[in-house]
Amino acid sequence: MILLGLNEYYDRKLAEGSIAGDGWIEGGIDFLLELDLEGRLCSIADLRERSGNKAISHPFRLPNIGNQALKHSNSGSDANLLWDNAAFVFGLGNKGALKLESMIRTIDQWLGTTNDPGIQAVRRFLQQGLEDRCHFERALSHPEYGEILQEGRVKVTFRVLQTPYQSVVYAPDVAAALERGLNSENFETILGTCLVTGEQNVVVEATHPVIKGVRNTQSSGASIVSFNKDSFNSYSKTQNFNAPIGKTVASRYVKALNALLDNSKQRLIVGDASVVFWAERQHGFENDFAFLFQEPAKDSPDAGTERIKALLESIHTGAYAEDSGTTRFYILGLAPNMARIAIRFWQVGTVAEHAGRIKQYFEDFAIVKPPTEPEFYSVWRILVNLAIQDKTENIPPNLAGQFMNSILEGTPYPITLLQAVLRRIRSDPEKRVKPVRAALIKAYLNRYHRFYSDSTYKEVERELDTNHPSEVYHIGRLFAALEKIQEESSPGLNATIRERFYGSACMTPNIVLPTLLRLKNHHLKKIDRKGRVVTFEGLLGEIMGKIKAFPAHLSLNEQGLFAIGYYHQRQEFFTSKKKEDSDASLQNKTGEED
Template structure:
């Protein structure tokens, strides 16, 4: 709730209280345990309100120029007039009724705080007595809600239909079937996880809306409450692409509290937290359990993303802590590569995905790609082909700093996981650093390109643009079109070098690489283009390490 209308026991208006607190760059309303909301959608959504709380359109009929707000307010007043005696006897509820009876609403609408309310998207509010808790949180109201689960909202869109009973798809129990499910806040909106739009082709065998997938009221209440709780928990929620990912273990565990740290970008106030947890993960390989946890403890991971009208399940994974720890350990192992000391020891998923997104912008991360990547990590299966396509595309489109360490690590991880899963390939596993014996033509061509670039740099100190800017894309995709010219250009560059020992070393290195190549192929497939990038990266890193040692 973002705002509370404060009144006294006689229903007289006192003020409007702003509950919001600054979290990051956003103002977030305070969380209260309230009577549950109910699903409402379509042209008659205004006819449904919640018990003693809702948004400003219902409580105050604002903005007045919005016809829908007026209808919502009428629904709210009607719901209040129909409250049972066991609620109206409560001092807080009685004060709310007096507030409207004595037209104290006019004072609330005239309050300076109303401007803030109207500026707030989905401005949820309720009433509070002076020096008391919100009215929906009062003991008598809570007892009423617990006793009458279905009374937690006023679903006026029932159109006089009789409630139906049936067998619950989730529990197998018999009970009253929910027609419309409650909404869950996700992204910037609140949507339903289970829903069938009325009269739009989903009705079958005479069944409408929620009756197509029968779930009883107690089950619906349980899953919505649990999901809402998890989504509000910073400790059990993280964002993977556009997917709000929640996770929990069967019993309390260190793995549950540390899980997000394996994947999230490091916090500024504790930048080493993630690294320490990953090291603990590798230590757990020796003991067979993660930080004294029971390795057989069940662990659950659910990825949800907002869609037009409903919540999309991006991934759903169930396993033991031991199974997930092993797979996540393998994920980090696959990403190990030689790199400069200033690079992070481990990369967050966000950083990996940003480095393959257009313009290195997180908003350009393809939503399905992030979820498919996470699913592969958790299942221990090959990464999606779209991941390799994306990183190759970014490398070819960049003009500077094409093969960054993080991109090289991603290509290595993709290829090694693929070859591990499909071993009948004529490929050798990619090492973390330069492998002169790598049999891949693409890898050796990448090495050759790095050597040719190095010769050009040594021959022209301080050069602004090298063959990398002009020819990398063609060299890795269609080698035959550029390498003959690059080889001829190399002779010109070698002739400019004054250090003859350096010339001999370059000639020896070129001879070693060329001995692994029969000819220059017309084109390289996607995997070979990835190996080209790795050969280029490894050879460049070898040059850098030699320079550091010198």
């Protein structure tokens, strides 16, 4: 299903003219060697573009005569047709002579009968260099580019000055040779039934082209389909003949996936997973999807927020109910696994289905918060607040994939998510229940009980709910009230009960809370403002009226409710303080006017 979806995406992009056809790949070229008809080097054109301190290769459509176009073996005998890295073009480094001979042999094998003067000039250039290394000296000792070429990594192709085409790779004979393809009698082929399309008697691809762009895979590329050890084989079949896929289909799905991974608008990072997404036909959801999950750019912090608001509004107005109700949308999460690529998740649904589930995700995470907090939390911001020291590299890789999968499926969030946030709250004495952590707990609990129906459970609201039926919720509120009393009685304390007792209170409240209730009398006596004391006593009475007894132990879900009650009450103190300040300011202003 994954490869079929990618193959269909290739067909769509080919019809749009935005992807290379069969026999070609999208690649980058750094230097163009300009030759005369005798194969002599006339000049070197630097095609690289600068982006800060980085040099970016110029995009080219390049002939791909096999799967080595993106990844060379160690044999030195798998040169590309009329283009390659400088080590092959000039025969540099280990097995340099073999590499240069491979360049010539590839031309002879594919274009040996050509009368094209440009191709013949390139062959002369290479042959003369093979016979006399001094022939390459003009390039390798070039005052500006010589050292770069000698390193062997830059990509090089040719232009023959007296020919009409931009590069020799665009010569008509090259296109004709590629059209003949690998079905030529010069190549050993095995026929079979393609598992992707069901087409029979097609040439089966032995080793699929490599995929580049999946984060943390090896730079030379990796594969989704690969059988490179005897223990992986069955029925005496070797390599990818164990899972036969047509040569053309293998090339197409890899091109489609590489194009997606190279397009920042259709790719995002979730934990260790590189996520790509596409629709079966052009749709604005493709452009918006990444903004719905990724952290906003620093130079455009409101861009993602506006798209999320547009998504929520469009669902309310029914904008996704017509054509988007049938337009399929694909989401593929890829994770690194040595030389292979693991499938972290794969989701297929209509645009309307995905939009509805994403809307529910944002509603799940809606919570009262300080004005300095983002209006919507990105997946990265949620996950990083669960990681040790709030660092990206400490995000548990499997957790990121499970979280994303639950969002897209509309299923309960993984229990590991709740475990991680509670563990992080206990290990972070300074911040404890930050807004994003409270939002995550609220989202987890509500979705869990929505899925596993419980008539006794009332969904947690966005803000303080003094009528919530859960005693544990009010125990969390009580802890917040006791902390606030201590703060106001002893301003400037280095450590409050939050730092010292939160972990114990949220797990074994019957051990900690009675002691803290006794100590609160001492703290109340130290508060000078008697009206404030009365307010606190009234609040404590209201909260204690909803608590029959302190439990000996709280389950994970109950620890979550404790945290939410604590957070809501803390936010209520903040909101009340702002209201008091606003009322006092208004009274002062009125008094001055009088």
